[in-house]
Each structure stands twice: as structure tokens, then as C-alpha cells.
Amino acid sequence: MPSLEEAKLILKKAEELNPGPWVQHSLYVGKVAELIAKKDKELNSHTALVLGMVDVVMRYGFNEFTLKKWNVAFEIQRCFEERIGTSIYSILPNIK
Template sequence: MYPKKELALSELEAAEDMNPGPWTDHSKNVAKAASLIAEHCEGLDSEKAFVCGLLHDIGRRTGIASVRHIIDGYNYAMSKGWDEAARICLTHSFPVKDIDADIGKKDITDRQYDFIRDYLNNLEYDDYDKLIILCDALADANGFCILEKRFIDTTRRYGIYPFSIERWNKTYEYKDYFEKMTGRSIYMLLPDIEKCIYL
């Protein structure tokens, strides 16, 4: 279950009031990218893709956080009964389905660590998990961007980690997957993506 688009937008606005920052514009762009790609994929619902993209970082409503925003988002969405959105809150940070492959600071308790680890270990990613992971890398606060720019941006901010290359390769794998589904380059579906080269 997931909320209607209008309610999801309202939730993001309320979250922005609680913790202002570029993460909300990023979330809107992830939502747009996911919806645009889903429109060209048989079996995917573009509204569900939009809502899941919009709420993937909703855990940031509680303040500045690293890995904690994943579990905060999951818990918040579950408290609303939005199990499908909650799942995306948890999976979107893991192109490599391993909690230790995340590049963020482990600002979580041991119990939360164990929950995320077990959740990932007992889950097979579906197309929405893969799509939001991909779109998380295709969108920043300014709009859409090519994967290489996004990867360099995060590397400049966080540095190189043991799983960095594996994360990039898995994201490219998802890009290839959706390009086969849509029959075209993903970049062709994202308006004005070329602007990211000149910003």
C-alpha cells in the first residue's frame, strides 16, 4: 500500500518544514524520473513509481542523518500503513543488497542494524526497488543528471568506499535493465538532462 500522489506531496511539504534542505527537491526529481521511466515499462504503475520516488527519503524529516534516515523512513511509512513505500525507504540506499555496502555513517543502533541486514537478506528486489535505486542516481536537487556526474558528486562528498565500484556497477546494471524494458536510452526519457553537463 502507498498513499495517493496528493497526500505524498503534502507529506513531503510537511517534512521540508521539519528539516529544510535540498533533499526535498532531489526527492521531487527522483519521483519525476521514476514516473517518466515507468510510463514506458509494461507492468509498472507510473503513479506508484512517482509516490515511491517522492517518499524514498522521507526519513530525513527527523533531521540530518545518514543510514538512520533509511530506518526512520521505513518506520514512518509503516506507521501510516504504507508498506510498499516503507520498503522503498529501506531498499533505495542499497544498489548492492548488503547493509555494509552503504557508504553512509552507521548512525543506527545494533538492533536497527540487525533489522536492516535481515530485511535485505530476506528480500528479492522487484522492479520498483530497482527503479528508485536507479532514479536516486539520476536526479539531484537541480534536476536530472547522468550517472557519472552523480557518482562523482557523491564520491567528492563521501570519498571512495570498499563497495563504491560495486554500487556503481549495480546501478549501471539497473540502467541496462530498464533500457531493455523501454527499448531506448533512459536519458532520452528525462527532459533537459543534458543541462547537467553545463551546470
């Protein structure tokens, strides 16, 4: 797993190759993952932050696996919501 500094470097290099708003989205995804992990007794919030940040870099683009990955992501969301006892959206800043 990359360190936080390595994750930021990965994002910086990816942004140089493909600039766009997805970089800010990646940073937000990392923060959201960190917030969700803080509500779960078994998850490491630092790990969630780092992996959340680089997730978008790793899954950029659309191919034959993209739809399957999104379906799995929604299954994971439901699992976390059951574990933390609330919608993930209820703990996210500026989300109503």
C-alpha cells in the same frame, strides 16, 4: 501506498524538520520515475510518481545499508534500461 496528496504532505512535514534542496530533488525523482514507468508496459506511472517522491524521505541519511542500497539502485537502473531499450537518461527532460 500513499496517495499523491499524502506523498506531498509527507514531503511537506519532512521539509519542516529538515529544510533543503532535497525536497525539490524528491519531486524531480518522482517525475523521473513517472517518465520511466510510462515507457514500461508493466509499470503504473502514477505509483512510480508517488513512490519516487517519497523514496528520498525514506532513505535519508547514511548508514551501513546505504552503499548496498545504491548498488541495488544501479542494478535496478540496468534492469529498466534493458526493459525499455534505452538509457533512462535519454528520456529525462533537460538531461544530456
